[in-house]
Amino acid sequence: MATKNEKLEGKKSAQESRLASAPSSRFVNRDESWMLFNTRVLEEVDDATNPLLERLKFLAITSSNLDEFMEIRVAGTLQQLEEDAGHVEKRDEGGLTPTERLARLTDIIQRFTAEQARSWKDRLEPELARNGIHILRWKDLRTSEKAFATRYFHEQIDPLLTPVTIDPSHPFPRVLNKALCIALLLRHKRKPVGRAPMKTIGVVTIPRSLPSTVALPERKGQQNFLLIDDLIEAHVEPMFRGYSVLNRAAFRVTRNSNLYMEEEESRSVLESVREELHNRRKGDVVRLEITASADEEICEALRTNFELDEWQVFRTDAPINLTRFMEIYSRVKAPELKFPEFHGRRPKLAGxxxxxxxxxxxxxxxxxxxxxxxxxxxxxxxxxxxxxxxxxxxxxxxxxxxxxxxxxxxxxxxxxxxxxxxxxxxxxxxxxxxxxxxxxxxxxxxxxxxxxxxxxxxxxxxxxxxxxxxxxxxxxxxxxxxxxxxxxxxxxxxxxxxxxxxxxxxxxxxxxxxxxxxxxxGSTNTYRPLLVAPVTLAEDILALIRREAQHAREGKPARIIAKMNALLDLKTIEALYDASQAGVDIDLIIRGMCALRPGVPGMSERIRVRSIIGRFLEHSRIFWFDNGGESEVYVGSADWMSRNLYERCEAVFPILDPALKKQLREDILEIYLRDTAKARLMQADGTYIRPLRVKTSLNSQEWLMERSRDASGQVPTPTPQTAAKTTKPRTPKKRTAQPNIES
Structure with missing residues (x-):
């Protein structure tokens, strides 16, 4: 039951509802949790309080994020299925086998891709046009613009292209990872005697050295761009003389980009990594993105060539590779459509x-x-x-x-x-x-x-x-x-x-x-007061959590506030569950993946999880323990993930100066806990709900920016949408079992 300080909007997107994991499990599946994180980033595209070009940038970030997810996580699952073929599949922390996990992800990723396209076509593209920024199609260009683009094509692009017609003497070209390409359905103009004209596939790979967009001569009050694939498609027919072009479509493949190295085979780490990087460009294809208007014959030819299942083909109404919108963001001259420039304060030291x-x-x-x-x-x-x-x-x-x-x-x-x-x-x-x-x-x-x-x-x-x-x-x-x-x-x-x-x-x-x-x-004490992985960190974190649980059992002050990028380590999560049951109040500020289920009666009812997605990428890791009133706070490079605790060299260090400890607690952690503008609160089923937005809502990052400007003597420049959200919070009060959310 929400308190008066926990007013929630109480609604989840349809995408989030589909992503909810089976509540019978003690843990949220990490891949579905990651997709929920990218969904939160996608929500920023629709947030009108963000400047328009920043929303375009958020869309590009979701595309880049999804690329990496396909290259690493989905590719890893496919490889696991291949290696485990014929054996009994093991279940993960969420109770799913690799086959079951992949089946769930198939629907999730397809729907997410469709939502990205809708964000572009239905929201961003029209709003950009209203602000004089257009991504034009070839058919929309004026005669003078076509002449300009054609001249650019012949001078800068055509000399770099290598068109290929697929036939017995010309095999399918090796398409590099994430390289933008154009596929064509061709029909030979010469009709064989007694037979219908032959059809074949043509492919043009767009060199990565080329920009992804062409800036067109400005119309009055407009900044116009033409996508590079649209320009090449408009000039592709002369490359295939003797053929009629029946259909054309941009496409891109994503390959397995995991690196696999064996120590005994390595002459040196550097040489091993260099060799594996070369192999990465040629890894197995895990995804094919293609324009929705592509002829079925093109899709089937590509799917067969890359040995893909139907679910691995992603047809989209949006431009292929939304990541390239980052280039538009950089090239457009419209500071009023971006976040105001910000420079952090500098200490005044004489040399x-x-x-x-x-x-x-x-x-x-x-x-x-x-x-x-x-x-x-x-x-x-x-x-x-x-x-x-x-x-x-x-x-x-x-x-x-x-x-x-x-x-x-x-x-x-x-x-x-x-x-x-x-x-x-x-x-x-x-x-x-x-x-x-x-x-x-x-x-x-x-x-x-x-x-x-x-x-x-x-x-x-x-x-x-x-x-x-x-x-x-x-x-x-x-x-x-x-x-x-x-x-x-x-x-x-x-x-x-x-x-x-x-x-x-x-x-x-x-x-x-x-x-x-x-x-x-050295001994474990060699690194004190640092907590170092893989030597001591995992056990140190467990010991700190268990100490809070013991304090709670003894009636002493017990509280944990932890901020990190991800929480996936099962031993750590179980320790947090135990601490919650012992009476420890726990607030977790986790930007991305979280396998812990908060708020489950009898298991985690004293645990609250929030994620903050804003202008800046939340990357700091801060761990605060009440310790019976003698608080300790640690900061470092490690998330609470198995890879950080056991498979990496990490260093987590204490903040010993009392004034700095107070600053971390009151001026940083407390501000994040009181954010009602960019925070999302995690529910027990793995989905997230926004706090209710009101006029006095707090945007933690903007509050910290304003404080920085005040301290450095800069003139604050809040935008009209955010001016109401920079009010400084009240002096923090001691928190009880419920989160103190400003409302």
């Missing part, structure tokens, strides 16, 4: 020495992007120009080509006698190729490059600087974070950074690096 001096006295905590990531960049870059720095150690999971941190590490090794050690994770999914390049460039510059421990991804975010301070003492300074050292994603991912010179933490960070570079086996 690198002032930063080190400050850290010798106090820890510094940053909440990105509300606090600028440039402070972290300056921390690393200062080691390059500072003659007192002796060594730098750094982990890199994902970075970017123009990363100041990456360049600083190269410069340090090349220009100064600084000992630079970098642990590069080569298997950061879909960043493998770029990470191989970074690793080689670092090695060429003289950096000691390591790839962690084989079989465990290095996912921890750590940097350690050792310097001889002006007083002659050698001290260590560390950065520990929840996010990657990537200045691009740091602008739209929320993450926590800790900069510290505390000896107990810097010594533990040093030991983690020894573990990563030498598989150094």
């Amino acid at each position: 690198p020495e002032a930063l080190f001096e400050s850290l010798r006295h106090n820890d510094m905590m940053l909440h990105h992007p509300f606090d600028s990531f440039s402070t972290v960049e300056n921390f690393i870059e200062s080691a390059i120009t500072d003659p007192n720095v002796i060594s730098i150690k750094q982990t890199l999971y994902r970075t970017s080509a123009d990363s100041p941190i990456f360049r600083a590490l190269v410069d340090a090794a090349q220009t100064r006698e600084t000992d630079v050690t970098v642990v590069v994770e080569l298997m950061a999914r879909f960043d493998e190729a770029s990470n191989i390049r970074w690793a080689r460039e670092l090695e060429n510059a003289g950096v000691q490059v390591f790839h962690g421990i084989f079989g465990y991804k290095t996912h921890c975010k750590l940097a350690l600087i050792v310097r001889r301070d002006p007083d002659g003492v050698i001290r260590s300074y560390a950065h520990l974070g929840t996010g990657n050292y990537n200045p691009i994603t740091a602008r739209f991912y929320t993450d926590i950074s800790l900069l510290t010179a505390r000896t107990e933490i810097t010594e533990a960070v040093r030991n983690v690096f020894r573990y990563l570079t030498a598989d150094w086996q």
Whole structure:
């Protein structure tokens, strides 16, 4: 029963209702939970409080998300079915066999794809047109525009195309993963004696080097674009002389992109990953996307060639590959249709020495992007120009080509006698190729490059600087974070950074690096006060949860607030269930997948789960434990998933400064718990419900932006739709068993 502070809209989308898992299970199926997450992202497309072009961007994100889901999760299920053929299928945490799980996902994904198309055709495309932004078809172009596009085609596109006619001497071309193509149904113009004209299939692969859209000369008050496949389709007939083109359709295939490596077969991790990346481009096809107007003969020919079942063919009324709308977002000049520009606040420090001096006295905590990531960049870059720095150690999971941190590490090794050690994770999914390049460039510059421990991804975010301070003492300074050292994603991912010179933490960070570079086996206390996976983290988390349960049984204050990307580990979920039954109030802020069922009487009735989808991607992991009134809070790189707890090298660290602990609790976690604008509350069946929207509703991310602007002296620029939602919340009160939702 909802309290007066828990006013809910009480309605679920039809898509969510179809996604609900069997309530008889103790757990929600992870794949269906993931699809519910992408459904929440898709809801942002229809949210009129989001600027129009941001809604287009959300649509592109759902497409990119679904691509990865097909490449990894669906592909993995298909591979499991192939490997287990002839054996009894094992049931997953939700009680489903792989065959049953795939059958459920088939309907879910098909319906989701149809909803994406409706979002585009019925909502976004008309609204973009009303704002002077058009994705035009060839038939809609003016004569002058057709002349412009034709000239562009002949000069920039035609020389790169290789049309193929499928016949005994021309086999079906090897279509790369997610490459946009055009299929044609052709009929030979020369009629054989006594027979009907022959039909065949033609294929044109669109090179990835080409842009996905062509910007047309502007009409008055309009910005117009033509999709690259539409332009090529309009000029395809001369490529197949001797044939009549009966039908044409854009298509794209998605391939299995999992990497499979065996340690004993590997000369080196780098060479193994490079070889597997080459194989990824040619993995088994798991999905065919094709234009709805495609002739059935084209669909059947493609389905047969790629050896697909009927359910793996996705016909759509929308353009193929909605991810390319991200290009439209970037190219359109209409700042009024995007989120206002935002820059996080920066601490006022007079040079690198002032930063080190400050850290010798106090820890510094940053909440990105509300606090600028440039402070972290300056921390690393200062080691390059500072003659007192002796060594730098750094982990890199994902970075970017123009990363100041990456360049600083190269410069340090090349220009100064600084000992630079970098642990590069080569298997950061879909960043493998770029990470191989970074690793080689670092090695060429003289950096000691390591790839962690084989079989465990290095996912921890750590940097350690050792310097001889002006007083002659050698001290260590560390950065520990929840996010990657990537200045691009740091602008739209929320993450926590800790900069510290505390000896107990810097010594533990040093030991983690020894573990990563030498598989150094110390005792479990070696890494304290850090919680490190795969050494101690899983048991540490269970112990912290069980401690809260024991406090509750003893009548002491007991509460857990945990924020993360995903919650899937069954042991951890069972511990949370036990804690709930013992009387612990538990609030979980989980952006994506959640296998836990909240609010089930007798099992999880004291557990509440919320997901926040907004302008920024919620990426920070924060774990707060009341601990009988002596609260403890941890921050780190690990979600509560089996892969993070047992299969990755992770570091979760305590926040020890009382002021910073208070800030995390009251100014960050509490704000997220009181969000009524972008929060969705999870129900026991796995679906989500929005809190009731009212004039005084709170948008947590906008509130944090406004506070950042106030602190940095920026002039606030709230949009008309959001001005009512930036009201600062009341001073937090002690919470009872029910969530304190501002209404």
